[in-house]
Structure formats: C-alpha cells, structure tokens
Amino acid sequence: MFLNANLFEPGKSKSERSFIQSAVKQNTRFDGRKSNEFRDVKLTFGSDWGTVAVSMGDTKVLAQVSCDIGTPSSARANEGTLYLNVDIKGVAFLDEIQSTHDQRFLTLNSLLERTFRSSRCLDLESLCIAVEQHVWCVRVDINVLNHDGNLYDASTIAALAALMHFRRPEVSYAEGEIHTFSERERELMPLLFLHYPVSVTYCVYKSSSHPLVDPTLLEENAADSIIVLSFNSYQELCTLNAGGTAPTNVRTIMQCARSAANRSKAVVQFIRKALELDAERRLQPNRVAGLVDLLNDTAPMLSFKHLMEQEMQMEVVQQSSCEEPIQPKETVAHEQLHKVTEIAETPMDESSWLPSEQNLQQEQLVEDVPQSLKESTPITATTSKSKPNRGKNKASKKQQLTQRKQDQSDSEEEVTLIL
Numbered sequence: 001m002f003l004n005a006n007l008f009e010p011g012k013s014k015s016e017r018s019f020i021q022s023a024v025k026q027n028t029r030f031d032g033r034k035s036n037e038f039r040d041v042k043l044t045f046g047s048d049w050g051t052v053a054v055s056m057g058d059t060k061v062l063a064q065v066s067c068d069i070g071t072p073s074s075a076r077a078n079e080g081t082l083y084l085n086v087d088i089k090g091v092a093f094l095d096e097i098q099s100t101h102d103q104r105f106l107t108l109n110s111l112l113e114r115t116f117r118s119s120r121c122l123d124l125e126s127l128c129i130a131v132e133q134h135v136w137c138v139r140v141d142i143n144v145l146n147h148d149g150n151l152y153d154a155s156t157i158a159a160l161a162a163l164m165h166f167r168r169p170e171v172s173y174a175e176g177e178i179h180t181f182s183e184r185e186r187e188l189m190p191l192l193f194l195h196y197p198v199s200v201t202y203c204v205y206k207s208s209s210h211p212l213v214d215p216t217l218l219e220e221n222a223a224d225s226i227i228v229l230s231f232n233s234y235q236e237l238c239t240l241n242a243g244g245t246a247p248t249n250v251r252t253i254m255q256c257a258r259s260a261a262n263r264s265k266a267v268v269q270f271i272r273k274a275l276e277l278d279a280e281r282r283l284q285p286n287r288v289a290g291l292v293d294l295l296n297d298t299a300p301m302l303s304f305k306h307l308m309e310q311e312m313q314m315e316v317v318q319q320s321s322c323e324e325p326i327q328p329k330e331t332v333a334h335e336q337l338h339k340v341t342e343i344a345e346t347p348m349d350e351s352s353w354l355p356s357e358q359n360l361q362q363e364q365l366v367e368d369v370p371q372s373l374k375e376s377t378p379i380t381a382t383t384s385k386s387k388p389n390r391g392k393n394k395a396s397k398k399q400q401l402t403q404r405k406q407d408q409s410d411s412e413e414e415v416t417l418i419l
Contacts, residue, residue, distance in 0.1 A: 009217075009221060010217050010218045010221060011217060011218040011219070011220065011221030011222040012221055016218065016221075016222060017221075017222040020205075020218060020219060020222040021205055021206070021207045021222065022207070024205045024207055024208045024212065024219075025205075025207040025208050027208070027210065029212070029219070030216070030218065031057075031216065033214075035210045035211070035212050035213065036213055036259060037213070037214075038213060038214045038263065039056045039057040039150075039214050040056070040057075040303055040304055040305050041054065041055075041056055041157060041267065041270070041303075041304040042054070042055045042056075042301040042302065042303050042304070043161055043270075043271070043274045043301070043302045044300070044301050044302070045165060045274070045278045048064075049065075049165060049166050049167040049188065050063075050064060050065030050066070050162045050163070050165055050166030050167075051063070051064050051065075051162065051165075052158055052161045052162040052165055053145075053158075054154050054157050054158040054161065055154075055301075056150060056153065056154050056157075056214070057148055057149075057216070058146055058148035059146060059147060059148045059149060059150060059151065059154050060144075060145040060146040060154075061142060061143070061144055061145065061151070061154045061155055061158045062142070062143045062145055062158070063140060063141070063142050063143075063155075063158035063159055063161070063162035064140075064141045064143075064162065065138065065139070065140050065141075065162045065163055065165075065166040066138075066139050066141070067136050067137065067138045067139070067166075067168050068136075068137050068139075069129065069134055069135070069136060069137070069171075069178065070134075070135060070136075070137040071133070071134070071135070072128070072131075072132065072133075072135045076124070077131055077132040078125055078128045078131045078132075079124035079125055079127065079128060079135065080124045080125075080126075080127025080128060080135040080136045080137065080138065081124070081127075081135065081136075081137045081138070082116065082117055082122055082124065082138050082139075082140070083137065083138070083139040083140065084109065084112045084113055084116060084117070084139075084140050084142070084159065085109070085139070085140070085141050085142065086105065086108045086109055086112065086142045086144070086155060087141065087142065087143045087144065088104060088105055088108070088144045088147070088151075091144055091146070091147045104151070108151060108152070108155060111152055111155075111156075111199070111228060111239070111241060112142075112155060112156065112159060114230075114238075114239045114241075115156055115197050115199055115230045115238060115239050116140075116156075116159060116160075116197065118239070119195070119197055119230070119232075119238040119239065120194060121193055121194055121195050121196065121197050121232070121238075122138070122163070122191060122192070122193060122194070123191075123192035123193065123194055126191075126192045127191075129171055129173050129178065130173050134173065134178060136168060138163075138166075138168075138191070140159050140162060140163065142155050142158055142159060147217060148216055148217050149214075149215050149216040149217035149218070149219065149220045150201050150214050150215055150216070150220065152199050152201050152228050153198075153199055153200060153201055153214065156197065156198055156199040156230070157198060157267060157271075160196060160197070160198065160268075160271065161271050161274070161275075163191055163193075164190075164191075164193070164196075164271060164272075164275060165275060165278070166190070166191055167188030167189060167190055168188060168189055168190075168191065169181055169182070169183070169186075169188055169189075170186045170187075170188070170189055195232035195233065195234060195236070195238075196232050196233045196268045196271075197230045197231070197232045197238045197239075197264070198230065198231060198232070198233075198263070198264035198267045198268060199228055199229065199230040199239070199264075200213065200214075200228070200229050200230075200231070200256075200259070200260035200263050200264065201213070201214065201215065201220075201226065201227070201228050202215075202226070202227040202228075202229075202256045202260075203215040203219055203220060203223035203225070203226055203227075204223060204224060204225040204226070204227060204244065204246045204248055204252070205222075205223060205224050205246060206224050206245075206246045206247075209252070211227065211252060211255075211256060213256075213259070223244065223246075224244050224245050224246035225242065225243065225244025225245065225246035225248060226241075226242070226243060226244055227240075227241070227242045227248070227253070227256055228240070228241040228242070229256060229257055229260040230264075231257075231260050231261045231263075231264035231265075232264065232268075233264065233265050233268040233269075235261040235262075235264070235265060237257070266304075266308065267304070269308075270304050270307055270308060273302075273307050274302040274307065277302060278302075281300075
C-alpha cells in the first residue's frame with residue numbers, strides 16, 4: 001500500500017492528469033473560475049494577539065505568533081530573530097510515512113524563510129533590548145487544517161496577517177535587569193515592518209500557454225511546472241521559485257509577475273482594512289472570538305471580495321463628489337492652444353548638451369595641435385591598411401614627435417625671455 005501511496009492523493013494518477021490536461025487545453029476549470037481568477041480570501045482574528053485563521057476555498061490555515069526573550073547570534077548582536085515553522089500533520093492523506101509529507105514540509109519551510117527572513121521584512125533591530133545580551137525572539141507557527149491546493153499563498157498570507165496583528169509587551173533594561181510591563185501598566189507594542197511580502201502561485205501546463213493562478217489540489221498535482229512569485233506592497237520582487245518540466249518563456253513569466261504585483265498590493269490593503277475592523281471590534285465588549293469559534297467557523301469572517309468592493313464603491317463616490325464642473329469645448333480648446341503657443345515660444349536650452357568648461361578645453365586642444373599633424377592624419381589612415389608602407393608610417397611618427405619636442409622647447413625659451 002505504501003509503495004503506491006502517492007496515487008491516493010488527488011491528481012497523482014495518470015487518468016486524472018490526462019483529464020485535467022485536456023480541461024486546461026479547453027480553458028475550463030472545475031470550480032468555474034477563469035485562468036486568472038483568484039479564490040476569495042477570508043480572515044478571522046482570534047482573541048489572542050497574533051492568532052489568525054485564513055481560508056482560501058477549502059484550504060484552511062491557522063497561524064499563531066509568540067515571542068520570548070533570548071540571546072542574539074554572534075554575527076548580528078544587535079538584531080532579534082524570527083523563526084517560522086509549518087505543521088501539516090492535520091491533513092489526513094499526507095501521512096508521515098508518505099514521501100509527500102517530507103517534500104511539502106521542506107518546500108513550505110524554505111519558501112517561508114526566503115519570503116520573510118531572507119527578504120528581511122521585519123525590522124529586527126527594533127527587537128534588540130541590550131546589545132549582545134538580550135533580544136526578542138519571534139516565532140510563527142502555522143498549522144494546516146485542510147489542504148485543497150495552494151498552501152504557499154495561504155501560509156504567507158496567514159504569517160503576514162499574524163505578524164501585523166501581533167503585539168509584544170514593552171520592556172525596560174536598567175542595571176543589568178529586565179523589567180517586563182504588563183498590558184495594564186503600558187500598552188502593547190506592534191512589530192515594525194520594512195515591507196509586506198505576499199506570494200502568488202501559478203501552474204503551467206504543456207497543453208496550454210495560459211498559466212492557472214491559485215490552483216486547487218487537483219490542478220496543482222497535475223501541473224507540469226509551478227511558479228511562485230513573492231511581491232511586496234511596493235510591487236518589488238522578493239522571491240522567485242520556479243520548477244518543473246514545462247517550458248516557460250519570458251513573456252509568460254513577465255505576465256505572471258505583473259498580475260502578481262497587483263495582487264500582492266491588493267492583499268496588503270485588504271489585511272490593513274481587516275486589522276482596522278478588528279481593532280474597532282475589540283473596543284466593544286464580548287465581541288472577540290476565541291479558538292473554538294475559529295475552528296467551528298462561528299467567528300466573524302472578513303472577506304476579500306466584500307471589503308474591496310466596498311472600498312471601490314467608496315472611491316467612486318468620492319471621485320464623483322470631488323469632480324469639477326465640465327468646461328465647454330471652446331474654452332478647453334482655447335486653453336490647449338494657449339499652452340501650445342507657450343511651449344513653442346520657450347527658447348531651447350543648449351547648455352544641457354555640453355558644459356562650457358568642456359567646450360573650452362576641447363577648443364584649446366584643437367588649437368594646440370600643429371598643422372603637420374592635421375595634414376598627416378588622413379594620410380596615415382589610408383596608408384595603415386597597406387603592409388609595405390609600415391616603415392614610412394614609423395618614420396613620419398618619429399618626425400612628428402621630434403617636431404612636438406622642438407615646438408615645446410621653443411615656446412619654453414620664449415616664455416623665459418619674456419619673464
């Protein structure tokens with residue numbers, strides 16, 4: 001049974017792979033989405049700071065952030081540490097004996113470390129308490145509750161939302177002793193970020209030139225290549241992970257990169273909006289959900305499509321209210337003609353071509369060159385192509401050098417006499 005354990009995972013058998021390849025060739029997906037359409041992302045914040053549940057379709061992930069005081073590394077004595085750990089034991093068909101468990105565990109951990117640690121999204125220097133003695137050690141634990149494809153995106157969104165939602169206690173260090181303030185004494189402090197990375201996954205098939213975004217488990221296992229792009233909210237590339245047997249050209253990768261950059265920016269805006277709503281909910285009594293509510297899906301969920309649609313409607317209303325009255329066509333045309341005449345009348349700035357000092361130096365060099373050199377330059381250019389005239393060229397060069405020395409010596413004698 002364990003020799004063919006991979007066949008029990010959806011999309012691993014040959015018949016399923018051929019069926020999905022034929023469906024992709026016809027530009028159809030089983031859930032009715034388009035090739036560039038994402039699943040809805042839903043966030044649910046727990047009662048503890050740094051507890052977030054993320055669901056993308058049937059893929060569900062729970063992230064929890066914790067911190068502790070530890071010692072820094074010798075290489076970076078003034079920086080805190082960030083640890084990331086993924087646990088996929090909650091998935092039934094990914095048994096520990098199967099090879100898929102180790103493969104997915106290693107790839108998930110390496111991807112998260114590259115996305116968050118290697119790109120240095122957190123300001124680790126702000127986690128330092130005392131140089132070379134005490135720093136904050138932040139740990140992110142991600143538990144996979146259900147796996148229906150695209151664990152990469154769900155894990156990165158859960159880790160980012162949990163880190164942005166987390167609050168650490170304030171600490172004072174005096175005379176070699178650390179004092180940790182409670183929440184009643186001082187307010188908890190959020191973590192400082194340098195940028196906010198989000199990953200987007202694409203599946204590439206040999207039967208089609210259009211990659212599928214946000215794949216399900218069936219589509220992911222039947223794909224020939226997988227491309228994972230991580231962008232931050234500034235639309236800067238953080239990580240790129242591509243592997244498989246399907247040939248990918250530059251055009252498809254750039255197309256995926258453009259859509260991934262826009263997607264990451266929208267997801268960061270959605271997380272910020274969800275954090276604002278959670279902060280408002282925490283001010284009200286008995287409105288914070290616990291862990292049992294998160295697991296039972298009874299906690300209030302914040303949907304990506306719902307919040308972003310509301311923001312788009314608000315922007316449209318603001319733009320319509322702030323619009324100026326429309327001018328008649330004659331006045332607009334008159335203003336355009338006036339602008340054109342102003343641009344045409346402005347003189348051209350020739351100083352930007354070459355600086356004045358450089359022009360003077362070049363003119364002096366041209367004047368100092370003797371006329372014998374000016375007359376001999378075209379002759380040498382034509383005679384250098386023929387082989388028997390090499391001796392003559394050398395002799396002419398020697399004569400030119402002697403003439404230069406004589407001219408310089410004459411000029412020096414004249415200067416001394418005048419002085």
